[in-house]
Amino acid sequence: MSMQRFVRLSVITALLILTALPAVAQADDVLTVYSGRNESLIGPILAQFTEDSGIAIEVLYGGTSAVANQILTEGENSPADVFIAQDGGALGALAAADMLHKLPSATLERVIDRAFVSPDGFWAGLSGRARVLVYNPESLEALGLELPESILDLTDERWRGQVGWAPTNASFVANVTAMRVLLGEEETAEWLAGMIANSVQAYPKNTPIVQAVIDGEVAVGLVNHYYLFRFLAEDPNISATLHFFPGGDLGSLINVAGTAILNTTDQPFVALELVNYLLSDTAQEYFAQTTYEYPLVATVEPSVALPALADIEAPDIDLSDLDDLQGTLEMIEESGALD
Amino acid sequence: MQISSLIPPGFRLNGRRQRRTARWHIGNRQLVQSLSLGVVALVMIPVVYLFAGAVGAGQEGVDYLLRARTLIIIGNSIALMLATTFFATLIALPFAWLTSRSDLPARKILLVLGLAAMVIPSYLTAVTYTEAFGPKGILQSLLEPLGVDRLPGIKGFAGATLTITFVTFPYIVLPVRAALLHSDRSLEEAGQSLGLSRWQVFRQITLPQLRPALSAGMLMTALYSLSDFGAVAVMHFNAFTRAIFIQTESFRMDKASVLGLVLIVMTLVLLFLQSRLRHGGRHYRIGTGASRELTTMALGRWKYPALFFCGAVIFVGVAIPLLVLFKWLFGHTLTNPIQVSLSELISNTVGVSAVSAAVASLAAFPLALLAIRSASRFDRWLVNLAYAGNVLPGIVIALALVFYATQHMLSLYQTLPLLIMGYAIRYLPFSIGATESAFAQINPRFEEAARSLGLTSRAALLRITVPLARGGILAGLALVFLNVMKELPTTLILRPIGFRTFATRIWSAYDEAFLSSIALPGLVLIAVSALALAVILRREKAAQ
Numbered sequence: 025m026s027m028q029r030f031v032r033l034s035v036i037t038a039l040l041i042l043t044a045l046p047a048v049a050q051a052d053d054v055l056t057v058y059s060g061r062n063e064s065l066i067g068p069i070l071a072q073f074t075e076d077s078g079i080a081i082e083v084l085y086g087g088t089s090a091v092a093n094q095i096l097t098e099g100e101n102s103p104a105d106v107f108i109a110q111d112g113g114a115l116g117a118l119a120a121a122d123m124l125h126k127l128p129s130a131t132l133e134r135v136i137d138r139a140f141v142s143p144d145g146f147w148a149g150l151s152g153r154a155r156v157l158v159y160n161p162e163s164l165e166a167l168g169l170e171l172p173e174s175i176l177d178l179t180d181e182r183w184r185g186q187v188g189w190a191p192t193n194a195s196f197v198a199n200v201t202a203m204r205v206l207l208g209e210e211e212t213a214e215w216l217a218g219m220i221a222n223s224v225q226a227y228p229k230n231t232p233i234v235q236a237v238i239d240g241e242v243a244v245g246l247v248n249h250y251y252l253f254r255f256l257a258e259d260p261n262i263s264a265t266l267h268f269f270p271g272g273d274l275g276s277l278i279n280v281a282g283t284a285i286l287n288t289t290d291q292p293f294v295a296l297e298l299v300n301y302l303l304s305d306t307a308q309e310y311f312a313q314t315t316y317e318y319p320l321v322a323t324v325e326p327s328v329a330l331p332a333l334a335d336i337e338a339p340d341i342d343l344s345d346l347d348d349l350q351g352t353l354e355m356i357e358e359s360g361a362l363d
Numbered sequence: 364m365q366i367s368s369l370i371p372p373g374f375r376l377n378g379r380r381q382r383r384t385a386r387w388h389i390g391n392r393q394l395v396q397s398l399s400l401g402v403v404a405l406v407m408i409p410v411v412y413l414f415a416g417a418v419g420a421g422q423e424g425v426d427y428l429l430r431a432r433t434l435i436i437i438g439n440s441i442a443l444m445l446a447t448t449f450f451a452t453l454i455a456l457p458f459a460w461l462t463s464r465s466d467l468p469a470r471k472i473l474l475v476l477g478l479a480a481m482v483i484p485s486y487l488t489a490v491t492y493t494e495a496f497g498p499k500g501i502l503q504s505l506l507e508p509l510g511v512d513r514l515p516g517i518k519g520f521a522g523a524t525l526t527i528t529f530v531t532f533p534y535i536v537l538p539v540r541a542a543l544l545h546s547d548r549s550l551e552e553a554g555q556s557l558g559l560s561r562w563q564v565f566r567q568i569t570l571p572q573l574r575p576a577l578s579a580g581m582l583m584t585a586l587y588s589l590s591d592f593g594a595v596a597v598m599h600f601n602a603f604t605r606a607i608f609i610q611t612e613s614f615r616m617d618k619a620s621v622l623g624l625v626l627i628v629m630t631l632v633l634l635f636l637q638s639r640l641r642h643g644g645r646h647y648r649i650g651t652g653a654s655r656e657l658t659t660m661a662l663g664r665w666k667y668p669a670l671f672f673c674g675a676v677i678f679v680g681v682a683i684p685l686l687v688l689f690k691w692l693f694g695h696t697l698t699n700p701i702q703v704s705l706s707e708l709i710s711n712t713v714g715v716s717a718v719s720a721a722v723a724s725l726a727a728f729p730l731a732l733l734a735i736r737s738a739s740r741f742d743r744w745l746v747n748l749a750y751a752g753n754v755l756p757g758i759v760i761a762l763a764l765v766f767y768a769t770q771h772m773l774s775l776y777q778t779l780p781l782l783i784m785g786y787a788i789r790y791l792p793f794s795i796g797a798t799e800s801a802f803a804q805i806n807p808r809f810e811e812a813a814r815s816l817g818l819t820s821r822a823a824l825l826r827i828t829v830p831l832a833r834g835g836i837l838a839g840l841a842l843v844f845l846n847v848m849k850e851l852p853t854t855l856i857l858r859p860i861g862f863r864t865f866a867t868r869i870w871s872a873y874d875e876a877f878l879s880s881i882a883l884p885g886l887v888l889i890a891v892s893a894l895a896l897a898v899i900l901r902r903e904k905a906a907q
Contacts (some may be wrong), residue, residue: 056860064875067701084777084860085871090612097614101773103860192609226599231697232876239499241516255697314700353613360432362609363601 055081055294058095058104060088060194061281062229066108069310073301079294088114088194089349095286096121105289106298110281111198112142112149116347118284119146125285125292127299134303135320140280143344149280150302151311152318153248154336155199157267157275158234163243171267175199175246175275179218188225188233188245191361195230195248195279200356201346202277206339209355216359226361238264246275253316253329270337278338279346280320391821396742398729403748405726406788409755409763413627416620416766424621433606437625440589440602443523444633447588448581450528454676455535455580461669462536463543466659468666473673474540480680481533482892484849484866486593487885488680489526490873491687492517493597496525501687522598527588529680534587535580542576543569561660582637589630590756592852597873603629604758604852611762611856620766623759630754685889692882699877703863708884712848712864713891715779719786720794720843724836726787727794734795735802750792760785761856782857786850790843797842801835802828838899845895848888 059066063085074081084104086094092114095102107124109115118124124146132141132148140149159171167186172178178187190196203212225242227233233245234252244267255262269275283302285295301307308319318326318333326333356362417424427433461467462474480488495501498516506514517525546569554564592604599605603626610619662669727749734746752760764785768776775781805828813823829836851866858867865888872880 062875063871064700064877082861087612090614093614097616098769101769101776103777228874229876232874235697235876239497240513241498258698259695357609358432363432363435 053080055079055105055291055298056103057081057083057106057108057298058091058102059083059085059108060091060114061085061108061110065315068314069302069307072306072310073298076306077297077301079297081298087192089192089197089353092117092349095123099123100288102286102288104286105291105295106283106285108150108281108283108302109147109194110153111194111346112140112147112280112282112343113198113201113346113349113352114194115142115147115282115284116344117349118286119144120347123287125287125289125295127285128296131296131300131303134300136322137320139343140282140320142284147282147284148299148303149282149320149343150307151281151315152320152333153195153250153279153281154268154318154333154338155195155275155277155279156247156249157244157269158237158247158252158264159244159267160237160240160263161265162263163237163240167243169243173270174273175269176215176273178224178244178246179215179222181222183222183244185223185225186243187219187222188227188236188242189219189361190227190229190233190247191356193229196246197349197352197356198279198346199246199274199277201348201352202339202341203274204348204352204355205341205345206274213355213359216356216361220360224361234264238262249330250316253327256329268331268336272337272339274339276336276338277341278333278336279343281317392737395729395732396745399733399742399745399749402726402730402791403745405784406749406751406791408767409760409788410627410751412763412767412770413620413623413759416616416763417624420617420621424617427618428621428625433622433625436601436603436606436622437629439520439600440626440629442520443527443595443600443602444585444588446520446524447527447531448585450524451532451535451584452577452581454528455532455539456577457669458532458673458676459536459539459543461662461673463540464660465662465669466666467662467669467673473677474536476677476681477536477673478533478896479893480529480677481531482845482849482896483530483681483684483889484593484851485526485530485591486597486851486866486873487688487869487881487889488530488684489522489594489597490869490881491684492522492526494687494691494878495683496522501690518599520600523595523600523602526594526598527584527591529676530591530594531584531587532676532680534583535577538576538580539573542573546572578637582633585633586630586753589626589633590758592756592758604756607758607762608852608856611758611765616762616766619762623762626756626759627754630756634754685886688882688885688889691878692886694878696878697876699872699875699880703868705883705887708863708865708868709887709891711862712866712888715783715786715864716844716847719783719790719847720840722783723787723791723794723843724798724840727791727798727839730795731798731802734799746795749795752789752792755789756852757785757789757850758852758856760788761853765856777857777859779859779862782854782859782862785853785857786843786847789850789853790846793842793846794839797835797839798832801832801838804835805831841895841899845892845899848892848895 057070063083067083070081070083073079084091088109088111091107092109095104095107095118098104107115107118115124119142126145127148129145132145135141135148140152141147157172157175163186164171169182169186172183200212200216203215225236227236230247230251231254233242233247234255236242237245238255249266252264252266255264283299285292285299289295303321305321305323308321308324311317312319312324312326316327316329318330420427458477462470462477467473493500496514496517497503498513500514503511503514550572551564551568554568559567590604592608595602595605596608603622607619607622607626610622730746730749733742737743764781765776768781809831810823810827813827814820818826849866851870854864854866855870858864865884868884869881869888872878
């Protein structure tokens with residue numbers, strides 16, 4: 025091939041690709057999902073939905089707070105039809121910004137407890153999760169440490185450098201928001217500062233924290249309850265266990281992963297099909313057995329490995345009060361936790 | 364082996380421009396100029412939007428800039444830049460000398476193995492270092508019998524410095540080695556015959572001759588450390604790029620723009636300082652000189668320390684990342700429930716890299732023509748502006764393009780064309796530089812002869828000059844290809860929904876600690892990159 029033809033060919037190819045691709049990307053019958061949940065947790069059941077319903081979806085994955093902010097920035101131009109969050113607060117923030125469709129009562133009533141849906145019907149919880157302290161018994165023994173009574177005790181000197189957290193993770197952010205609601209701004213900021221002063225170790229997400237606890241890199245970590253079970257499923261002999269803070273402590277917050285339909289969607293009924301599917305027995309069974317979360321419908325039982333949801337001594341808080349996402353993100357940033 | 368094309372060209376802000384000896388015919392000048400203008404307009408989009416974003420932040424932006432935390436970020440970036448440049452030079456200088464001027468055994472092989480560090484993306488090197496040197500990492504388990512229960516860990520400044528040092532030292536080895544091979548040996552011989560010791564010869568004669576090459580390599584390292592995202596993100600070191608990424612990810616565009624603008628200003632200041640500090644002396648020879656065969660210096664009893672040094676550099680820079688990846692590949696790690704076929708990753712990554720390289724080469728064509736054939740001040744400025752990618756870190760380009768697309772070009776938002784545009788702007792300088800230097804080596808008489816034989820000027824250009832310049836153009840193409848494949852932040856921010864590449868797959872696997880999902884894509888990515896590098900090297904050798 026002569027150079028001239030080569031150049032001409034590559035021009036034509038490049039132009040073709042450039043013009044054809046956006047058309048492909050914006051095919052209209054595809055449902056666009058923005059997911060703040062990790063692909064490893066929600067991806068398989070979304071793929072199952074496509075298989076069962078024949079409805080094609082494309083999914084943007086990111087952190088829940090980041091994705092919520094992205095939808096807020098895109099505003100009415102957002103390509104998203106459905107939002108899946110790993111925390112009720114982010115859903116509340118979008119509801120407060122008037123960006124969500126109301127869900128039909130038949131959908132909302134699937135959820136066992138009114139505490140796990142939006143009071144105004146803007147979002148529905150999909151699965152329940154508890155905040156816990158994952159710990160390595162061997163590390164604790166070697167360090168001569170006893171399990172703390174409260175999450176607030178982790179600022180104590182004896183925990184120096186032994187605690188892992190994921191400061192940008194939405195479940196952690198929601199936990200801090202709950203602190204702001206129950207303890208006030210000042211005390212929450214003090215706790216964050218105390219943790220940082222105590223050399224808390226930062227990780228990108230929950231799974232690396234659990235890995236670090238297993239490896240003995242840190243003795244304890246602030247995570248959601250279900251991550252450990254994925255490790256246990258592959259190796260039952262690992263040295264790590266869960267500790268539920270007792271007595272309604274803030275460290276035992278129960279939150280939900282939930283979903284909502286954007287009011288900018290041009291296919292609300294298809295979107296609703298997905299939402300209903302995620303509340304169906306098939307999907308709830310998946311959450312219970314595969315991701316070890318608490319199912320939120322009456323017809324599906326949680327995995328036997330878990331304490332009953334009602335037995336967890338969780339703090340008394342309304343999930344829809346956790347909607348000041350931005351305020352918490354700013355407080356975390358100001359604290360220096362991201363540095 | 365001359366590997367000049369690996370050194371990203373176009374550091375023209377500090378370089379002396381060669382004077383054009385012959386004014387070439389430029390063909391349809393207006394067409395070339397307007398094409399160039401179009402390309403430059405696209406290149407300028409990020410800069411304009413970054414300014415708009417930063418200015419739009421107003422007083423809030425100024426407050427954000429001046430608060431203590433932002434100033435710490437600036438300090439962090441400067442400290443990282445100084446430390447990596449220092450350590451990379453410390454490693455690269457002896458490494459280059461030993462592998463080119465000494466009688467070190469197997470020095471060619473050692474050289475190639477050392478250079479291989481540059482095909483490993485910084486984020487992969489960083490991830491493997493956290494495993495190797497972590498509190499309970501591989502090094503700790505080796506030291507366990509000695510009673511070392513726990514290491515302090517390397518996250519933060521130390522880890523970021525270590526990673527970037529070993530990723531960038533080849534960028535200093537390459538120019539220094541080239542200079543060592545081409546320096547005038549007779550000067551050193553004269554020094555020796557006048558009674559200088561070996562060390563005095565090196566310090567007083569060899570080193571000064573190396574200065575231009577050394578400063579070019581150090582500049583590359585400094586620029587790399589300012590613009591790198593992967594290493595600082597993995598190491599949790601709050602340099603500029605990580606801070607910008609955190610803000611961009613949360614769509615806090617005003618703050619991100621302020622940070623991005625400061626980063627650009629810092630880069631410009633660096634280039635300015637470098638051009639100021641340039642040694643003013645003369646490093647070339649006036650006469651033909653004695654261009655005899657280079658003799659190598661006998662190392663004598665220093666042979667084993669020298670071998671140990673080179674081996675250690677290769678071990679840390681290349682062997683550790685590979686060993687850790689293989690450990691994860693075969694070891695017992697958490698299974699990722701999301702399986703992605705390797706062929707999808709390969710076709711996406713290779714496809715988008717190839718198209719981006721083609722786009723960059725085509726866009727570079729008119730600009731390279733202008734650069735080599737036009738003396739007008741306006742054209743000169745056009746070419747200089749097209750080199751903007753040299754001072755725009757990938758994360759800044761991505762940020763500005765998101766800003767631009769969400770505000771004014773929604774149909775481009777989350778599409779491949781925008782991603783490709785981001786890559787092309789970033790690496791356009793590589794293409795222009797390669798094409799320009801290829802054109803520069805062609806005798807204008809060939810084209811003149813063709814025209815005098817009746818070809819139109821366009822036909823003469825396409826049928827005579829372009830085929831002759833093919834090698835250089837392809838080298839530029841391969842260079843852009845290699846860099847796009849490894850690119851992380853632009854890919855993360857601009858990729859279309861559901862579009863996976865090696866970089867995004869590795870990144871999300873790292874995020875969720877799916878170590879085996881890092882290993883396979885990581886190793887394949889390194890293999891493909893090494894292949895691209897080998898193609899460039901072979902072409903270089905053949906061209907000689």
